Amino acid sequence: xxxxxxxxxxxFLIIGALFILFPIYMAIAVAVKSPQELAQSVLGFPSHIHWxxxxxxxxxxxxxxxxxxxxxxxxxxxxxxxxxNSMVAYAIARNMHTRLxxxxxxxxxxxxxxxxxxxxxxxxxxMSNIGLANRVGLIILYIVYGISFNVFVYIGYLKxxxxxxxxxxxxxxxxxxxxxxxxxxxxxxxMNATVAILTGLWAWNDFMLPLVxxxxxxxxxxxxxxxxxxSQYSTNYDLAFASYLLALLPMIIVYLLFQRWIVSNVTKxxxx
Amino acid sequence: MRLLKSVRRSWPYLLMTIPALVLFFYFHTxxxxxxxxxxxxxxxxxxxxxxxxxxxxxxxxxDHQVLHAYGFTFLFAFVTTVLVNVxxxxxxxxxxxxxxxxxxxKAIFFLPYVLxxxxxSFIFNYLFSNVIPDVATQLHLTALSQNLLGTRWAWVGxxxxxxxxxxxxxxxxxxxxxxxxxxxxxxASSIDGASPWMTFWRITLPLIAxxxxxxxxxxxxxxxxxxxxxxGMTNGGPGTATQSVSFVIYTNGLGGxxxxxxxxxxxxxxxxxxxVALAQVRLMQGREVQL
Numbered sequence: 117x118x119x120x121x122x123x124x125x126x127x128f129l130i131i132g133a134l135f136i137l138f139p140i141y142m143a144i145a146v147a148v149k150s151p152q153e154l155a156q157s158v159l160g161f162p163s164h165i166h167w168x169x170x171x172x173x174x175x176x177x178x179x180x181x182x183x184x185x186x187x188x189x190x191x192x193x194x195x196x197x198x199x200x201n202s203m204v205a206y207a208i209a210r211n212m213h214t215r216l217x218x219x220x221x222x223x224x225x226x227x228x229x230x231x232x233x234x235x236x237x238x239x240x241x242x243m244s245n246i247g248l249a250n251r252v253g254l255i256i257l258y259i260v261y262g263i264s265f266n267v268f269v270y271i272g273y274l275k276x277x278x279x280x281x282x283x284x285x286x287x288x289x290x291x292x293x294x295x296x297x298x299x300x301x302x303x304x305x306x307m308n309a310t311v312a313i314l315t316g317l318w319a320w321n322d323f324m325l326p327l328v329x330x331x332x333x334x335x336x337x338x339x340x341x342x343x344x345x346x347s348q349y350s351t352n353y354d355l356a357f358a359s360y361l362l363a364l365l366p367m368i369i370v371y372l373l374f375q376r377w378i379v380s381n382v383t384k385x386x387x388x
Numbered sequence: 389m390r391l392l393k394s395v396r397r398s399w400p401y402l403l404m405t406i407p408a409l410v411l412f413f414y415f416h417t418x419x420x421x422x423x424x425x426x427x428x429x430x431x432x433x434x435x436x437x438x439x440x441x442x443x444x445x446x447x448x449x450x451d452h453q454v455l456h457a458y459g460f461t462f463l464f465a466f467v468t469t470v471l472v473n474v475x476x477x478x479x480x481x482x483x484x485x486x487x488x489x490x491x492x493x494k495a496i497f498f499l500p501y502v503l504x505x506x507x508x509s510f511i512f513n514y515l516f517s518n519v520i521p522d523v524a525t526q527l528h529l530t531a532l533s534q535n536l537l538g539t540r541w542a543w544v545g546x547x548x549x550x551x552x553x554x555x556x557x558x559x560x561x562x563x564x565x566x567x568x569x570x571x572x573x574x575x576a577s578s579i580d581g582a583s584p585w586m587t588f589w590r591i592t593l594p595l596i597a598x599x600x601x602x603x604x605x606x607x608x609x610x611x612x613x614x615x616x617x618x619x620g621m622t623n624g625g626p627g628t629a630t631q632s633v634s635f636v637i638y639t640n641g642l643g644g645x646x647x648x649x650x651x652x653x654x655x656x657x658x659x660x661x662x663x664v665a666l667a668q669v670r671l672m673q674g675r676e677v678q679l
Contacts, residue, residue, distance in 0.1 A: 120486060121486055121487060121488055122482075122485040122486045122487055125481070125482035125483075125485035125486075125487055126482075126487050126488065128478070128479075128482050129479070129482050129483065129487060129493050132479055132482075132497065133493060133496045133497070135552070136496055136497060136499065136500060136552070137496065139508075139511050139512060139515060139552070140499075142511070142514075142515060142519065143511045146514070158518065158519050158522065159519065159523075200408065201408075203404050204404060204405055204408045206404065207400075207401040207402075207404035207405045208405065210401065211398065211401055214398070217401070217405070220405060220409060223409075223412075224412065227412070227416055227417070229609070229661060229662055229665050230416070230420055230658060231612075231613055231634075231654070231657055231658055231661050232613065232634075233613070233633070233634050233637040233638070233641075233654045233657060234420050234423050234424075234651075234654035234655060234657065234658045235416060235419035235420040235422075235423055236419075236423075236637065236638065236641070236642075236654070237423060237426070237637070237641045237642065237647055237650065237651055237654070238418075238419040238420075238422035238423045238426065238651075239415070239419040240642065241433070242418070242419055242422070256411075256415065257415060260408075260411050260412055260415045260416065261415075261416065263408060263412055291400065292400035292401065292404075293400060296404075317501070317502055320504075321502075321503070321504040321505065321506075323504070323505065323506040323615075323616045323619070324615055324616065324634075324638075327638075328638070328642065338504070339504045339506045339507060342504075342506065342507055342510065343506060343619065346510075353514060353518070356510070356514075357511075357514070360507045360510060360511060363504065363507055364503055364504065364507055367502050367503065367504075368499075368502070368503075370502075371499065371502045375495045375498075376491065376495075378498075378502075379494060379495070379498050379560065382498075382501075382557075382560060383560050383561075383563070383564045
């Protein structure tokens with residue numbers, strides 16, 4: 117009796133899914149066609165894959181190098197964010213009864229509502245003055261700017277971890293550092309996953325920070341390079357789309373492989 | 389003595405927090421304060437400067453480009469926030485119903501969230517400028533045969549791309565909310581003879597109200613700062629029709645030599661965002677931020 121399918125809901129979802137998938141189908145169809153085939157029909161099913169678009173796009177955007185930049189920035193942003201932000205959140209969560217730590221918490225929280233444009237202009241000057249208008253500076257900014265949101269998310273979860281474990285370890289003479297790294301940090305596993313996914317998606321797909329921070333084209337990330345080379349594509353749509361697809365592909369592959377894990381962890385962080 | 393003891397006890401905690409605090413202040417709050425300071429000067433990025441009081445602020449209110457940007461940004465953010473939330477709620481309700489392949493559908497609907505907004509906007513740009521006019525011409529639909537992004541309806545195109553991508557995350561939040569409602573609540577209401585329509589308005593919606601408000605606040609905050617979609621779709625055009633506030637601050641502030649003037653614009657923008665957030669928080673009344 118419980119297994120009867122709700123058909124109106126199914127039909128709505130199928131229409132919605134087609135609406136989601138159509139632009140992606142179009143992007144693939146344009147990317148794999150030769151210019152002649154594209155001129156005949158944009159949406160028709162491609163007769164064969166025109167690999168030359170991808171080869172050209174890869175050489176124009178220095179694909180592997182750019183991919184390396186994005187990977188490097190994302191990797192360090194994710195790892196260092198998880199390690200540092202969880203520790204800050206722990207220290208704040210265990211001292212929320214003191215006025216000092218409570219103020220620190222509200223300071224980070226309030227910063228969530230400060231729009232980036234207000235610091236953007238002075239930040240660009242500040243970062244280039246101290247020689248950090250580059251990949252390293254970008255990694256630092258992702259870690260630091262993430263604190264606001266991540267501390268908020270971590271603290272919600274830290275409250276559910278019983279204090280008894282820590283107290284027992286403290287009696288045994290363990291230091292706060294050891295307690296955090298050996299007992300609390302492993303227990304934060306699910307939240308670490310959530311923060312890692314959200315930070316990873318942010319750093320990988322971000323456009324605005326790389327746009328204002330990276331002055332050397334050698335350090336460009338995948339989204340930024342699509343923007344920077346737009347003029348070279350002008351009317352070469354097949355080439356442009358091959359390039360777009362190559363930029364989207366790594367994240368699509370990661371998503372297809374870990375889809376269930378990603379969706380469930382993002383949800384967990386969201387409802388905390 | 390007491391103080392000394394409490395400092396010693398909290399010493400490791402302070403060591404864990406202070407470096408982050410210093411870095412946060414240096415990379416976030418300091419440039420923000422610097423921006424506020426610059427907004428009272430005529431500095432343009434180099435050389436000497438003078439204090440000019442509130443002149444930048446007064447000029448802002450006579451600047452058509454800036455005023456128009458606020459108009460566009462509010463219109464866009466309002467329409468997008470409402471559409472994203474209505475659609476997300478509908479999708480979440482459908483995903484929560486008895487359907488086949490629930491995980492496949494969930495995977496498809498969340499997919500846009502993992503894609504780069506800028507690149508998605510480039511793809512939609514082509515869709516509007518080439519594909520739709522082509523198809524419309526073949527079907528003799530003259531109304532759609534021109535590039536929407538070149539008309540005064542360009543903002544609708546930016547709304548569409550934002551909804552396409554933005555519905556993903558909110559759908560997930562609503563679905564999580566719907567799954568907290570126990571099955572027997574629905575059973576009870578159907579035994580009492582309530583129509584699905586009434587069940588939705590009287591039971592489902594009130595129970596997921598907290599998710600509704602959180603989603604609204606987050607969506608409004610994000611869409612008021614719209615930037616990537618504008619760059620990818622119209623680059624502010626046609627003319628200046630779809631320049632958002634963030635777009636104006638970036639283009640004129642960094643490229644156009646209006647550093648201090650656009651800093652004043654950014655300060656006004658900050659105030660506007662805080663007012664909007666506070667107004668929304670007031671509307672959600674009773675629901676406090678959980679510590």
